[in-house]
Amino acid sequence: MTSFSSGRIGVITFPGSLDDVDAARAVRYADGVPVALWHAEDDLRGVDAVVIPGGFSYGDYLRAGAIASHQPVLRAVIDAARGGMPVLGICNGFQILCEAGLLPGAMVRNSELRFLCKDQWLTVENTTTAWTTRYSGGEEILVPLKNIDGRYVADASTLAELEASGRVVFRYVGAAPNGAMNAVAGICSPDGRVVGLMPHPEHAIDPLTGPSDHGLAMFRSVLDVLARM
Protein backbone atom coordinates (compact mmCIF):
# COMPACT_ATOMS: atom_id res chain seq x y z
CA MET A 1 0.00 0.00 0.00
CA THR A 2 1.44 3.38 -0.91
CA SER A 3 0.87 6.47 1.15
CA PHE A 4 -0.42 9.78 -0.12
CA SER A 5 2.88 11.50 0.51
CA SER A 6 1.54 14.93 -0.32
CA GLY A 7 -1.34 14.57 2.16
CA ARG A 8 -1.60 17.80 4.13
CA ILE A 9 -2.56 17.26 7.75
CA GLY A 10 -3.34 20.26 9.93
CA VAL A 11 -2.16 20.33 13.54
CA ILE A 12 -3.94 22.86 15.74
CA THR A 13 -2.13 24.92 18.38
CA PHE A 14 -4.15 26.40 21.24
CA PRO A 15 -2.74 28.38 24.15
CA GLY A 16 -1.62 25.53 26.41
CA SER A 17 -1.20 22.86 23.70
CA LEU A 18 1.81 20.67 24.51
CA ASP A 19 1.97 17.95 21.90
CA ASP A 20 1.47 19.87 18.67
CA VAL A 21 5.19 19.59 17.83
CA ASP A 22 5.19 15.82 18.34
CA ALA A 23 1.97 15.47 16.34
CA ALA A 24 3.53 17.39 13.43
CA ARG A 25 6.63 15.17 13.73
CA ALA A 26 4.43 12.06 13.55
CA VAL A 27 2.81 13.37 10.36
CA ARG A 28 6.29 13.89 8.87
CA TYR A 29 7.42 10.38 9.94
CA ALA A 30 4.38 8.99 8.12
CA ASP A 31 5.44 10.90 4.97
CA GLY A 32 2.66 13.44 5.24
CA VAL A 33 2.95 17.23 5.27
CA PRO A 34 2.08 18.85 8.62
CA VAL A 35 0.37 22.24 8.41
CA ALA A 36 0.25 24.49 11.50
CA LEU A 37 -3.27 25.74 12.34
CA TRP A 38 -3.90 28.52 14.86
CA HIS A 39 -6.76 28.47 17.38
CA ALA A 40 -7.93 32.03 16.67
CA GLU A 41 -8.33 31.56 12.90
CA ASP A 42 -11.15 29.76 11.15
CA ASP A 43 -8.97 29.07 8.11
CA LEU A 44 -8.04 25.38 7.73
CA ARG A 45 -5.54 26.27 4.95
CA GLY A 46 -6.91 23.63 2.61
CA VAL A 47 -5.74 20.66 4.72
CA ASP A 48 -7.01 17.14 4.01
CA ALA A 49 -7.27 16.10 7.67
CA VAL A 50 -6.77 17.61 11.13
CA VAL A 51 -5.06 16.45 14.33
CA ILE A 52 -6.13 18.10 17.58
CA PRO A 53 -3.16 17.48 19.87
CA GLY A 54 -2.80 16.95 23.59
CA GLY A 55 -1.99 19.45 26.29
CA PHE A 56 -3.92 21.77 28.55
CA SER A 57 -5.71 24.18 26.21
CA TYR A 58 -6.76 27.30 28.13
CA GLY A 59 -5.31 25.75 31.27
CA ASP A 60 -8.19 23.25 31.47
CA TYR A 61 -10.25 26.17 32.86
CA LEU A 62 -13.95 25.34 33.38
CA ARG A 63 -13.56 21.76 32.04
CA ALA A 64 -10.81 20.15 29.97
CA GLY A 65 -11.47 21.13 26.36
CA ALA A 66 -14.50 23.33 27.10
CA ILE A 67 -13.06 26.69 26.06
CA ALA A 68 -11.19 25.29 23.05
CA SER A 69 -14.37 23.73 21.69
CA HIS A 70 -15.82 27.21 21.08
CA GLN A 71 -12.81 28.74 19.31
CA PRO A 72 -12.92 29.83 15.64
CA VAL A 73 -10.69 26.98 14.41
CA LEU A 74 -13.00 24.41 16.02
CA ARG A 75 -16.03 25.91 14.27
CA ALA A 76 -14.22 25.28 10.99
CA VAL A 77 -13.19 21.76 12.05
CA ILE A 78 -16.77 20.90 13.02
CA ASP A 79 -18.06 22.05 9.61
CA ALA A 80 -15.33 20.12 7.76
CA ALA A 81 -15.82 16.97 9.86
CA ARG A 82 -19.53 16.99 9.07
CA GLY A 83 -18.46 16.97 5.43
CA GLY A 84 -16.30 13.88 6.00
CA MET A 85 -12.85 15.34 6.69
CA PRO A 86 -10.83 12.97 8.92
CA VAL A 87 -10.11 14.35 12.41
CA LEU A 88 -7.99 12.79 15.15
CA GLY A 89 -8.25 14.09 18.72
CA ILE A 90 -5.52 12.96 21.09
CA CYS A 91 -5.93 13.35 24.86
CA ASN A 92 -6.96 17.02 25.25
CA GLY A 93 -7.97 16.79 21.59
CA PHE A 94 -10.35 13.93 22.45
CA GLN A 95 -11.77 16.03 25.31
CA ILE A 96 -12.25 18.92 22.87
CA LEU A 97 -14.06 16.68 20.33
CA CYS A 98 -16.45 15.52 23.07
CA GLU A 99 -17.06 19.08 24.30
CA ALA A 100 -17.67 20.14 20.69
CA GLY A 101 -20.25 17.40 20.24
CA LEU A 102 -18.38 15.63 17.42
CA LEU A 103 -17.99 12.57 19.66
CA PRO A 104 -20.42 11.44 22.39
CA GLY A 105 -19.66 11.23 26.11
CA ALA A 106 -17.15 13.11 28.24
CA MET A 107 -13.88 12.70 30.12
CA VAL A 108 -13.83 13.27 33.86
CA ARG A 109 -11.25 13.08 36.67
CA ASN A 110 -9.41 9.74 36.94
CA SER A 111 -11.06 7.53 39.54
CA GLU A 112 -7.91 7.41 41.70
CA LEU A 113 -7.54 11.22 41.42
CA ARG A 114 -3.95 10.81 40.20
CA PHE A 115 -2.21 12.15 37.14
CA LEU A 116 -1.27 8.98 35.24
CA CYS A 117 1.91 8.87 33.17
CA LYS A 118 2.78 5.43 31.87
CA ASP A 119 3.16 3.28 28.79
CA GLN A 120 -0.20 1.63 28.17
CA TRP A 121 -1.28 -1.37 26.10
CA LEU A 122 -4.42 -0.89 24.02
CA THR A 123 -6.46 -3.20 21.83
CA VAL A 124 -7.42 -1.87 18.40
CA GLU A 125 -11.02 -3.04 18.03
CA ASN A 126 -12.11 -1.22 14.88
CA THR A 127 -9.80 -1.21 11.86
CA THR A 128 -12.25 0.45 9.47
CA THR A 129 -11.92 4.04 10.72
CA ALA A 130 -9.94 6.61 8.73
CA TRP A 131 -7.18 6.39 11.35
CA THR A 132 -6.89 2.63 11.95
CA THR A 133 -6.88 0.83 8.58
CA ARG A 134 -3.20 -0.12 8.94
CA TYR A 135 -3.89 -2.14 12.11
CA SER A 136 -5.25 -5.65 12.29
CA GLY A 137 -8.36 -6.39 14.34
CA GLY A 138 -7.54 -7.15 17.96
CA GLU A 139 -3.95 -5.95 17.55
CA GLU A 140 -2.37 -4.74 20.79
CA ILE A 141 -0.35 -1.53 20.70
CA LEU A 142 1.84 0.16 23.33
CA VAL A 143 1.55 3.95 23.59
CA PRO A 144 2.08 6.53 26.36
CA LEU A 145 -0.86 7.62 28.52
CA LYS A 146 -0.60 10.88 30.47
CA ASN A 147 -3.58 12.72 31.90
CA ILE A 148 -5.67 13.41 34.99
CA ASP A 149 -9.06 13.78 33.28
CA GLY A 150 -9.05 10.55 31.29
CA ARG A 151 -12.02 8.61 32.60
CA TYR A 152 -14.47 8.14 29.75
CA VAL A 153 -18.13 8.37 30.76
CA ALA A 154 -21.36 8.28 28.78
CA ASP A 155 -24.96 7.46 29.59
CA ALA A 156 -25.99 3.81 29.35
CA SER A 157 -27.79 4.08 26.02
CA THR A 158 -24.90 5.95 24.38
CA LEU A 159 -22.43 3.36 25.63
CA ALA A 160 -24.63 0.50 24.41
CA GLU A 161 -24.95 2.15 20.99
CA LEU A 162 -21.17 2.65 20.75
CA GLU A 163 -20.57 -1.01 21.61
CA ALA A 164 -23.27 -2.35 19.29
CA SER A 165 -22.04 -0.33 16.32
CA GLY A 166 -18.33 -1.07 16.83
CA ARG A 167 -17.49 2.53 17.61
CA VAL A 168 -15.22 1.62 20.52
CA VAL A 169 -11.99 1.88 18.52
CA PHE A 170 -9.43 1.46 21.32
CA ARG A 171 -9.82 -0.31 24.66
CA TYR A 172 -7.38 -0.52 27.57
CA VAL A 173 -5.88 -3.99 27.95
CA GLY A 174 -6.85 -5.25 31.40
CA ALA A 175 -8.56 -2.94 33.89
CA ALA A 176 -8.87 0.68 32.77
CA PRO A 177 -6.17 2.59 34.68
CA ASN A 178 -8.50 5.59 35.08
CA GLY A 179 -11.87 3.90 35.71
CA ALA A 180 -13.15 4.53 32.16
CA MET A 181 -16.53 2.94 31.46
CA ASN A 182 -16.15 -0.37 29.57
CA ALA A 183 -12.37 0.36 29.58
CA VAL A 184 -12.95 2.73 26.64
CA ALA A 185 -9.72 4.44 25.51
CA GLY A 186 -10.97 5.78 22.17
CA ILE A 187 -14.11 6.03 20.03
CA CYS A 188 -15.17 7.22 16.59
CA SER A 189 -18.00 9.05 14.85
CA PRO A 190 -20.70 7.03 13.04
CA ASP A 191 -18.84 7.48 9.72
CA GLY A 192 -15.48 6.49 11.25
CA ARG A 193 -13.81 9.71 10.09
CA VAL A 194 -13.55 11.38 13.52
CA VAL A 195 -11.54 9.43 16.10
CA GLY A 196 -10.62 10.45 19.63
CA LEU A 197 -8.42 8.65 22.13
CA MET A 198 -6.79 9.48 25.46
CA PRO A 199 -3.38 7.76 24.95
CA HIS A 200 -0.75 9.36 22.73
CA PRO A 201 0.11 7.62 19.42
CA GLU A 202 2.24 10.61 18.37
CA HIS A 203 4.70 9.79 21.16
CA ALA A 204 5.08 6.20 19.90
CA ILE A 205 6.44 6.56 16.38
CA ASP A 206 10.11 5.67 16.91
CA PRO A 207 11.61 3.26 19.49
CA LEU A 208 14.40 5.82 20.02
CA THR A 209 11.99 8.34 21.56
CA GLY A 210 9.01 6.26 22.70
CA PRO A 211 8.01 2.84 23.97
CA SER A 212 7.31 1.55 20.43
CA ASP A 213 6.51 2.70 16.90
CA HIS A 214 2.94 1.40 17.15
CA GLY A 215 1.40 4.87 16.88
CA LEU A 216 2.82 5.58 13.43
CA ALA A 217 0.24 3.38 11.70
CA MET A 218 -2.49 5.79 12.79
CA PHE A 219 -0.96 8.58 10.72
CA ARG A 220 -0.14 6.25 7.82
CA SER A 221 -3.73 4.99 7.86
CA VAL A 222 -5.22 8.40 7.22
CA LEU A 223 -2.71 9.09 4.44
CA ASP A 224 -3.79 5.82 2.80
CA VAL A 225 -7.42 6.88 3.10
CA LEU A 226 -6.70 10.33 1.64
CA ALA A 227 -4.83 8.74 -1.28
CA ARG A 228 -7.93 6.76 -2.17
CA MET A 229 -10.27 9.77 -2.07
Place this chain on the structure above:
Amino acid sequence: MPRVVVDVVPKPEILDPQGQAIARALPRLGIGGVREVRQGKHFELSVDDAVDDATLHRIAGELLANPVIEDWTVRRL
Protein backbone atom coordinates in the same frame (compact mmCIF):
# COMPACT_ATOMS: atom_id res chain seq x y z
CA MET B 1 -27.10 45.31 37.76
CA PRO B 2 -28.93 41.97 38.16
CA ARG B 3 -26.87 39.18 39.66
CA VAL B 4 -27.32 35.55 38.77
CA VAL B 5 -25.99 32.37 40.35
CA VAL B 6 -25.43 29.20 38.35
CA ASP B 7 -24.64 26.04 40.31
CA VAL B 8 -23.25 23.01 38.50
CA VAL B 9 -22.97 19.52 40.03
CA PRO B 10 -22.04 16.13 38.59
CA LYS B 11 -25.08 14.04 37.66
CA PRO B 12 -26.04 11.50 40.34
CA GLU B 13 -24.88 8.56 38.22
CA ILE B 14 -21.41 10.04 37.63
CA LEU B 15 -18.82 8.81 40.13
CA ASP B 16 -17.42 11.85 41.98
CA PRO B 17 -14.09 10.77 43.50
CA GLN B 18 -13.31 14.33 44.60
CA GLY B 19 -16.52 14.49 46.63
CA GLN B 20 -15.70 11.06 48.08
CA ALA B 21 -12.24 12.24 49.13
CA ILE B 22 -13.82 15.22 50.90
CA ALA B 23 -16.32 12.95 52.65
CA ARG B 24 -13.51 10.70 53.85
CA ALA B 25 -11.61 13.70 55.27
CA LEU B 26 -14.49 14.86 57.48
CA PRO B 27 -14.08 12.14 60.16
CA ARG B 28 -10.49 13.33 60.55
CA LEU B 29 -11.94 16.68 61.66
CA GLY B 30 -13.99 14.80 64.24
CA ILE B 31 -17.17 15.35 62.20
CA GLY B 32 -19.55 12.44 61.74
CA GLY B 33 -22.90 12.00 60.08
CA VAL B 34 -22.02 13.26 56.58
CA ARG B 35 -23.10 10.46 54.27
CA GLU B 36 -22.13 11.92 50.91
CA VAL B 37 -20.42 14.94 49.36
CA ARG B 38 -20.86 15.95 45.72
CA GLN B 39 -18.41 18.57 44.49
CA GLY B 40 -19.58 21.09 41.92
CA LYS B 41 -18.99 24.63 40.70
CA HIS B 42 -20.60 27.93 41.65
CA PHE B 43 -20.72 30.81 39.15
CA GLU B 44 -21.77 34.40 39.94
CA LEU B 45 -22.74 36.51 36.93
CA SER B 46 -23.54 40.21 36.74
CA VAL B 47 -25.70 40.76 33.68
CA ASP B 48 -27.50 43.56 31.88
CA ASP B 49 -31.25 43.92 32.43
CA ALA B 50 -31.75 42.79 28.84
CA VAL B 51 -30.33 39.30 29.48
CA ASP B 52 -33.43 37.12 29.78
CA ASP B 53 -33.93 33.73 31.43
CA ALA B 54 -33.67 31.86 28.14
CA THR B 55 -30.24 33.39 27.55
CA LEU B 56 -29.15 32.51 31.09
CA HIS B 57 -30.12 28.89 30.53
CA ARG B 58 -28.19 28.91 27.26
CA ILE B 59 -25.12 30.21 29.08
CA ALA B 60 -25.47 27.48 31.68
CA GLY B 61 -26.28 24.62 29.32
CA GLU B 62 -23.87 25.43 26.50
CA LEU B 63 -20.79 26.59 28.40
CA LEU B 64 -20.86 26.56 32.21
CA ALA B 65 -22.13 22.97 32.42
CA ASN B 66 -21.59 19.93 30.21
CA PRO B 67 -25.08 18.33 30.06
CA VAL B 68 -23.48 14.91 29.42
CA ILE B 69 -22.08 14.78 32.93
CA GLU B 70 -23.52 17.70 34.90
CA ASP B 71 -26.83 19.13 36.13
CA TRP B 72 -27.24 22.85 36.66
CA THR B 73 -29.55 25.40 38.21
CA VAL B 74 -29.96 29.10 37.41
CA ARG B 75 -31.04 31.48 40.19
CA ARG B 76 -31.51 35.25 40.05
CA LEU B 77 -30.42 36.96 43.29
